[in-house]
Amino acid sequence: MEDWKSTYRLLTHCKHFFHRRLSPNFHNSKPFCTSGSRYHCSQPSELVKPYIGNYQQEFQTFKHLQVSLGTNPWNRCRNQYRCFASQATIIQRRPDFSTISSEDLSYFKNILGERGVVQDEETLDAVNTDWMRKYKGTSKLMLQPRTAEEVSQILKYCNSRCLAVVPQGGNTGLVGGSVPAFDEVIVSTSHMNKIISFDKVSGILVCEAGCILENLIAFLDNQGFVMPLDLGAKGSCQIGGNVSTNAGGLRLLRYGSLHGSVLGLEVVLANGTVLDMLGTLRKDNTGYDLKHLFIGSEGSLGIVTKVSIFTPPKLSSVNVCFLACKDYASCLKLLLEAKRKLGEILSAFEFLDHGAMDLVLKHLEGVRNPFPSSMHNFYVLIETTGSSESYDREKLDAFLLHSMENDLISDGVVAQDITQASSCWHIREGIPEALMKAGGVYKYDLSIPVEKMYDLVEEMGVRLGASAKVVAYGHLGDGNLHLNISTPQYDDKILSQIEPFVYEWTSKHKGSISAEHGLGLMKANKIHYTKSPETVQLMANIKKLLDPNGILNPYKVLPPSLFTKN
């Protein structure tokens, strides 16, 4: 065990050395080089390789030790995650965090009642694990408050006891942000699921954080409105989590990000203060707009308990077409044309490459190839949403005719009914599932200026050669690429070919290493690939100001090294 630790330290130092010469980001990364530093070499050095290879084995030994030592928090625990998209993350449980005592339990039972305090092992197992089964915590306690006041009492108490807390909504995140890293107390928002008010004239919805997105969509549908966001996980994800992670999804192109549509929030801070910012005004320029701090901060600054959100009216005319393009340049020209010719009715512009199409056709049942006779290099799904069927159709037809005449489209179909439209969407939305079925997958969610976006995919293809299949799809209209590397099984060698290259490439082209998934546990140490040291430092200062003890969702979003007390 000790040997392992010292080897690790030695390697870290060696890598600093390599890193100094190889990484263009050296200056950016300097303040964060504890565990994050090892991702900075362009090529893994000879020293690193065996380390990566033996890591799993070393960890097994460690695990035995951990078991034999029990759960004494003062032991220097290390946790290892089955982290497919990133190299194994090593973090230590912060020794200054307390562990749950029987007094704590009786306090919580006192404020929440027996039903609000969950210690049942089966339930805990489910809430300790993220839905992709990549991350697993060891929390022994889940609390289910019903009001903001109860959340306030919980946090006030946890803050005074220095008990770490992980807020959890529908637990559908992809970066390990919603599950405990160690034994943090899980504060679930599931029981705060009431719709508080809906204004039919302005379309402003006020509801509690635990409302499931699909329920809100169904509620609004009856009122003739839609949620400004829609995503694959809508059946489980909760609006509080959506806001806290600034979820993007399929409608962002049309309705913008949650920074625009969220009008107000009620948030409970780490010390129990309930911040009432639950405005329902579209315009309100009084001082700093603090709600934005909590949108996308992944529960690290406060727990969102209520949301006020602006919802657009539901429009009846929806058209979907699925088009084939010969090259990426045509896709870009098509995007520009769509913006010009479809204008206000454009509601989605998604793309996938032939690799993604192949996978879907091969691994998903019931998927129908709209172009059975020929394969194409790129596919684009365009959706329009408007108020007049004939007018929208006329616009769409004019756009399609123009694009065909200018050779931007090599083939295409227009869905004639909702069933056909759904099967077009099924191709695009089925890609993640097809990737899971195909074997191992390394997933990256990147924002890259659109004109350069596909270069990364091509470079990655050359880099990996025949060892892996590089598949690209995403929200082209938003400049969001979902880069996926599909392999028959997980392989550290392949991973070392991908990372840190993918992050460095993105950083070099002024992209973001997390477009819509967030940083969570997976990329907390990688924030510097996208944000400058000054920015990250200010973020850390804000975190320290709002949560001096660092009890809220620790180890996530920002590099944990920024908060270790030396």
Place this chain on the structure above:
Amino acid sequence: MKIMVAIKRVVDYAVKIRVKPDKSGVETKNVKMSMNPFCEIALEEALRVRESGLASEVVAVSIGPVQFTETLRTGLAMGADRAIHVEAPENIYPLTIAKILKALVDVEKPGLLFLGKQAIDNDQNQTGQMVAGLLKWPQGTFASKVVLDKEKQVATVDREVDGGIETLCLDLPAVITTDLRLNQPRYATLPNIMKAKSKPIKKFTLQDLNVEIKSDLEVVEVTEPPKRKSGVILSSVDELIDKLKNEARVI
């Protein structure tokens, strides 16, 4: 040989149906309307027959208000050669539709008439049978396989019936109504959508065809099915037996 296909415009299969507040019918305002899925299958089969060289032309016909031409346009985009629109009010009953179709058959003289087995809006499942009766043509309903023999001028039709498949041999001309598993209708491709714009849609009025609308039926009321009550989880078998005995009174 010419094939005629009857097409109906209905509330889209995927739309949640709402009853009008006055209970006079189903809400169709601001609701997505599409081609009846069984009609789509009928048209697809007709197109396949034409593509295999056994027919020279596919004519799509639809009977209803002016918006029905949009559905015909979809049919043309799928590949029908031309279309006929008979202007008529909405909600006419199968016998009238069958009479109109017979009148059209007298004009167009097709060798085959394809229809969907039923429309998904009112599920009457009568038009095909009635028009066959009026024409005195043989009928193959609920077709799950259609094979044509040009030499002998016969159609062999497989029908899904209780307990198996019934195979019929029909002399042409004949009426065939199509079931779900007959085929998977194609998408309308871009070039065909563009071509469809210039294909002709011929208009007929009821007077032209000398058909009068009358019905012996009157819709009294349309109501939603009762809402399903949410279930309860019982803690023991005894409790279940008690509920079955005393609440549901089934044992």
